[in-house]
Amino acid sequence: MAISKIPVTVISGFLGAGKTTLVNHLLSHNEKFRIGVVVNEFGEVGIDGQLIVSDQEALIEINNGCVCCTVRADLVASVKEMLAKADNRLDRLIIETSGLADPAPVLQTFLADPDLRQQVELESVITVIDALHLRHHLNDEIVREQIAFADTLILNKTDLVNAEELASLGRQIRLINSTAVLVPTHHSKVAIEALLGTKRFSLPNLLMLEPDILEEDGHDHEHDASISSCSVVTPGALDADRFNRWINQLVQSQGQQLMRMKGLLNFATEARQFHFHSVHMLLEAMPGRRWQADESRDNRFVFIGRDLDSQQLRNGFMACLN
Known part of the structure; x- marks a missing residue:
């Protein structure tokens, strides 16, 4: 059978x-x-x-x-x-x-x-x-x-x-x-x-x-070398007002080259995780589940875009921490 x-x-x-x-x-x-x-x-x-x-x-x-x-x-x-x-x-x-x-x-x-x-x-x-x-x-x-x-x-x-x-x-x-x-x-x-x-x-x-797709080397693919990612993983609580000012200024100045941002965020005044997403200049943030008592409340944030200044982006994020 x-x-x-x-x-x-x-x-x-x-x-x-x-x-x-x-x-x-x-x-x-x-x-x-x-x-x-x-x-x-x-x-x-x-x-x-x-x-x-x-x-x-x-x-x-x-x-x-x-x-x-x-x-x-x-x-x-x-x-x-x-x-x-x-x-x-x-x-x-x-x-x-x-x-x-x-x-x-x-x-x-x-x-x-x-x-x-x-x-x-x-x-x-x-x-x-x-x-x-x-x-x-x-x-x-x-x-x-x-x-x-x-x-x-x-x-x-x-x-x-x-x-x-x-x-x-x-x-x-x-x-x-x-x-x-x-x-x-x-x-x-x-x-x-x-x-x-x-x-x-x-x-x-x-x-x-794709006539040669079944052949082992049948489809060559290279990514656009100008597109890269950088990320931040850090403990600590974010100041919500400071983060909002920074992220809005960031998309105003770099929205076209910042193709995607996403993160799990720990805000000082919130018992819940916050999910953050952006595509170019469109921003969205929403509450997720509550942080568990024994859970490390780490912020995790990823930037994807063209010709990124990774250090500048990381410094900007870190400056939003209390």
């Missing part, structure tokens, strides 16, 4: 598009599947993994590189580790790639590794698109490839864009990918049955895009 393979959903999308929000939405509304999650972050400090509402035994973080290149071997090892640790209890896997990951080498990983081919199968490649910032990102080759290689496109943040702009974005997206299912939404809210349980991945379609 043939062994049933575990379906894999790859979730792609540029920096700040809403990938982690989508993963959390799927996990929160899941009553049917036991789902394993592998989350990859470009920076050396993991933030997203701590925000995912998953059984910690079924969550693996890969930091400090992209699964499409520098930590690609880690993706294979992580998936195999999860499958072995779960003792075949998982019903499916979700792979959340970093915002700078090219999907083609990630897909090649699942198609080329003999062990993985026996245990898992690609079900769907979902790309989350940031409707508010897409126009500024369309010249980026990674953004175009993330759209082109998807079989499902989630056009997110539609509440921040007017109808005329949405129609224009839809036409531009269709010039890159005319066949994928296109789902407009906001806050990454999509019905779980619309994304999990339907096989949309097509190897013939992939081979039309």
